[in-house]
Amino acid sequence: MNLSGMRVLVTGAGGFIGSHLTEALVDGGCAVTALVHYDSRADLSNLDFLPQDKFARVKVLAGNVEDPFFANAMLEGIDVVFHLAALIAIPHSYVAPASYVRTNVDGTLNVLEAARTRGTERVVIMSTSEVYGTARYAPINEEHPLQAQSPYSATKIAAEKLAESYWCAFGLPVVVVRAFNTFGPRQSARGVLPTIVSQQLFSDRVRVGSLTPTRDFLFVRDTAMGLMAVAACDEAVGQVLNLGTGHETSIADVLASVQAITGVNKPVDVDDDRVRPKNSEVQRLLCDFSKARAMTGWAPKFDLASGLREVVAFVQANGHRFRVDSYAR
Numbered sequence: 001m002n003l004s005g006m007r008v009l010v011t012g013a014g015g016f017i018g019s020h021l022t023e024a025l026v027d028g029g030c031a032v033t034a035l036v037h038y039d040s041r042a043d044l045s046n047l048d049f050l051p052q053d054k055f056a057r058v059k060v061l062a063g064n065v066e067d068p069f070f071a072n073a074m075l076e077g078i079d080v081v082f083h084l085a086a087l088i089a090i091p092h093s094y095v096a097p098a099s100y101v102r103t104n105v106d107g108t109l110n111v112l113e114a115a116r117t118r119g120t121e122r123v124v125i126m127s128t129s130e131v132y133g134t135a136r137y138a139p140i141n142e143e144h145p146l147q148a149q150s151p152y153s154a155t156k157i158a159a160e161k162l163a164e165s166y167w168c169a170f171g172l173p174v175v176v177v178r179a180f181n182t183f184g185p186r187q188s189a190r191g192v193l194p195t196i197v198s199q200q201l202f203s204d205r206v207r208v209g210s211l212t213p214t215r216d217f218l219f220v221r222d223t224a225m226g227l228m229a230v231a232a233c234d235e236a237v238g239q240v241l242n243l244g245t246g247h248e249t250s251i252a253d254v255l256a257s258v259q260a261i262t263g264v265n266k267p268v269d270v271d272d273d274r275v276r277p278k279n280s281e282v283q284r285l286l287c288d289f290s291k292a293r294a295m296t297g298w299a300p301k302f303d304l305a306s307g308l309r310e311v312v313a314f315v316q317a318n319g320h321r322f323r324v325d326s327y328a329r
Contacts, residue, residue: 001122001232004029007077011035011065011111012084013058014045016187017126017179017223021082022047024224026054035074035085038062046186065107072114080231083111084126086156089190090276093152104155105162112166112174123174124231125163127156129216129244129285131178138248139288142178142240149280160240167238175236177227180244180287184220184307185314189322193217193254193308197315198322200258205267209274211252216244216287219302229296236295244287245300257305261312 008025012018013034025032036044044060063070065085075081087093087103108125115123132140133147148154166172183193192208192215199206226243230236259265275281293299315322 001234003080003228003232005031006079007031007033009033009035009074009078009081010084011081012086012126014043014047015084016046016184016191017182017220018084019046019049019186020184020220021084021224021227022058023050023054024221024228026057028228032057033059033061033074033078035061035063035065037085038064049186065110066102068110068113071107071110072117075111075114075118075120078118078120080122080124081111081115081120082124082126082227082231083108086126088152090130090150090152091274093150093155094277094280097151100151100155104152105158108159109162112162112172115174116166116170116172121173122231122237123163123172124227125159125174125176126227127160127176127178127240128153129178129180129242129287130282131157131160132285134282135284135286138284138286139246140242140286141288142242142291149282150276173237175230175238176240177230178240178242179223179226180216180218180242180285182218182220182223183311185310187220187311192251193311194315194322196255196258197262197308197311198319200262200264200266201312201315202319202322203266205269206255207269207271207274208251208255209271209276210281211255211270212250213282214248214250214284214286216246216248216285217254217304217307218244218287218300219307222300222302226292226298229298230292233296239291239295241292241295242287242289243292243298244289246287246289247304248284248286249304254308257308258312261309
């Protein structure tokens, strides 16, 4: 499938990854509709960072995937949908799990059913490496057991299984993408890297949770290109595909890299409020993306060091977006 000229919908387009994907799809010649969450402020969130010439080519739609009537209407005339709308913060899922079910499970069901009704040609469901939990073996391929170590990950597993059921039961042309730890400019303080960077730049000290877990950090523009490559691949229909780098880095090593980039060493405190419950902490994530590479030819192009420099530059230029003295759960 050639995406150029396709009528494409991105749900969650105002989010961190969604805004980068929207921009990449515009660059790829798609007719893009960008769904942002309806609120009283008419907030476009990260779509405000798109260059004006690209934003002018985007149709912005405000609504909520939790509404099945709205979901059905938004897919009218759409060829391809990238479903990224979700609640993502793991700590908040400990205290508000029902809201994650409504958005991540019910919202996904609404999108799938609307796509089935409308005859959508391709549905890409954005999932996460958190569905794997702590690695039982590494690198992690798509056959790794799923472990719901947080309410958030449980809802993403449920969303994946709904997508699988719509492929098996109805033949809906759906593909699930498990992206590992995406980072880059526009990410909020609900991500660990901008949390570290913003405190390193604007606070008297850096407050973190556990420093020992390792993550496979994937730069956001690589994530966007991976999603597009998967959507264009007919062989990927009905499949689950990992996107990652095949390299793991501890939170402690990330902190050291940020200190080197900023040239500042501030005191580091372990904040108990930021430490996950013992059985919920995912200790290790390391991606095997060989299946995606074999099917689509995709491979990451950006390394952690160059990506971190972009994160530092973004946080420096947008310090007002980061409240360093409070914990963004």
